[in-house]
Amino acid sequence: MNSQIALEKDDTPGTSSISSVYGNRGRTIMLLVFLTLLNILNFADRFLMQGFAVDMIHDLQLSNLEFTLLTGFVFTTFYTMMGLFMGALADRIHRPRLIAIGIFSWSALTAATGFANNFMQLSLLRMFTGVGEATLTPAALGLLGDRFKPHHRAFAAGFYYLGAPIGIGMAFIIAGTLGAAIGWRNCFFTLGAIGVVLTGFLLFLREPREEQQAKQAASKRPITAIYKEILQTLRASRALCLLILGGVLVIFAQGTFVLDQLWLVQERHMNQKSAQQLAGIMFISGGVLGSLLGGYLADLLQARRIGGRLWFLALIYLLGVPVGYIYRLLDTTGMAFYICMFIGSMMITIGYGPIFACLQDLVPAQLRSTMTAFMILCMTLFGTSLGNLTVGGLADVFRAASDSAPITKAVMVGMTPWLLAIPCFVLAARMMENKAELHD
Template sequence: MKKAYPLLFFLTLLNMLNFVDRQLIASFANFIVPDLGLTDTQFGFLTSLAFIFFYSVMGIFMGVLGDMVNRPRLIAFGVVLWSIFTALTGAAKGFVSMAVPRMFIGVGESILTPTSMSLLSDSFPEKRMGFAAGFYYMGVPIGVGISLLIAGYLGESLGWRNCFYLLGGIGLLLGLSTLFFKERPRKNAQSTEEKPSLSYASTLKIVFTLFRALKASSALRFTILAGVLYHIVLGAAVFEQLWFVQERGFERSEIAQITGWIGVVAGMAGNLFGGVVSDWWQEKTNQGRPMFLFWLSLVTFPIFIYYRFVDPNTVIFWTGVVLGFFQLGCFFGPTFSVVQELVPNNIRATVVAFYILTLNLVGLTLGSLGGGICVDYMKTNNFDEPYT
């Protein structure tokens, strides 16, 4: 058990880098959009489908691969791949030359989470998986927050392009460091003779097992549906920085710094709260982790609507901003723990990859690309405050 914690810390660090690199384009929205002359639809495409299609579709294959091959080596390959193309993003001259690296970043990043969750499920007992998943997913809000801090503190001095180059170099070093970790024994592992190989038949068998699990478990289906609906809202959040500057009057570096610090602190608090309290909730109430998220969402939902329409100098405005990052942190640990618990051990990485596919390909794409199309339409028709 003690050996599991260094692995958890390192995988969380990689997940943090994962979201820094992924969100850097959204954090630099007020720099990149005018510099490259992008429309909101083009920006929505870059933050959604250009990345998400390859991230989601390849995630299924990488999930199957993660159930078969040496997982630390697979993760190392993914980190190196996405880091190379993160650096190349800094050389973009327009829409197309930014879209192509985003596609390959999606391929590289598709490896990390399915494989990491598989490793963690083999390293922690089931009753501690809420904590482990919650800790791992601290990388999400911290990564988003750090990407905003980079935009806020380094955007004006280094420029957005040099920041992409810098992050790419850091990623290469971390990717190579992954090779120092050893593979973990798989729970309920098959014997060497029975261990699946990378054949078409064995891959097909895992995929069929996945769909049987979906058919057999309504809880799994509803967990996936709830995650998709949540990610539609999350996808639209790529326009947050543009909203802060264009419709709430903030200066671009200032608001990136403020929301960056809020994202790190509130996101960490949310992840720890979501992981630990959801474990406690399940043990004490027997209602399951999804009910914990239901009550949390019911309490915070009115604030998320109301703060969009109030003056930015009010307490309710900043309460809404803080709660947005806090709830983002709360979401991931409980939901991914539920998904892990509802399926057989031998297809956990595959199911996580399928879950990620639906969250991103459906949820984030509808939020980001759909949001961009709506904003462009409202701008064309002279709507007041289209981002709001």
């Protein structure tokens, strides 16, 4: 493996330390909280369209397939392809400034979404919104990887990914409350304006990496070498390859939930406003608990055995995924429906912290943002996008065949890969254990 990207051990798991972070604890916690707030905005902007699924499909005369294309491939193709280069840039330049440019861009385009009148206009806006949003997570997780020690990275990544449940939940609550008062177009205007204002605060965010160090790394590693670096890193670790494959399978299954608002209204006969608010509350409560619990428990297990975070992922999905199938067969009259919905919301976010912490541990320190971007590319392009497209296409096929519950059947078929992710995590954990034994 090229010596420039050889793995650098910045800490040894299990070593005791006074602080769980490098540098000033207060500044590190403030950085974590601020980046999490930006990620909340990121997910709220991204999922606002799903919150308004019923309204936008009706007003703009979209088919299920067209809507899932907008939330899937149209957005993620540009998001993931540009994200790879944004991740490489983040390993080479001032990361807070890069994030600032991205937030300003995606927020302005979110506001412009309020002017869209047809599928083609929405497609163009979603494409370029994806370019802006691609800057945040690779740079943010790289910053957190520099500030938190290895045995606390799952908690840091899990806390950062509180942005997913809170942001998604906010999107649905905004749709169910503010949307009813001012309409979906004005909601896009408002959320975009908030993002533009937040951009200014990034000018005060410090880059923990020394400027001279970043310049030296950039001069030795031109951005055109990105594909070579990724390939070398993947060849050096089969466990990393299995981690990425497992992540893709998990996110594919979660991508099939894109039509859940339509499912609640059309097949579970809920009031639209009630469905929006219920989804928002469940995403926030269950998702927040899942993120925090996942990060904490995965770090706890990692401290006790090699590959502990991977064993945690395998176990929690083995126990939790079957609940997702049961949930689809229940009606809304019993408490079991809401309990299963809550557990399902936890399952959506519980793996984010462990998955991205494992990635940070398995790749060289100077490639954290690049490999984070590559993993996001794989998870969104082959996971979310294909999951969205699969459920949209299957729902239309089942509806054309006069199936009484086309979305239910489509989602249950699309969730199958989630179970296939479990052996990927088990094999990756065993590889890490075997590698550790060889070095003893």
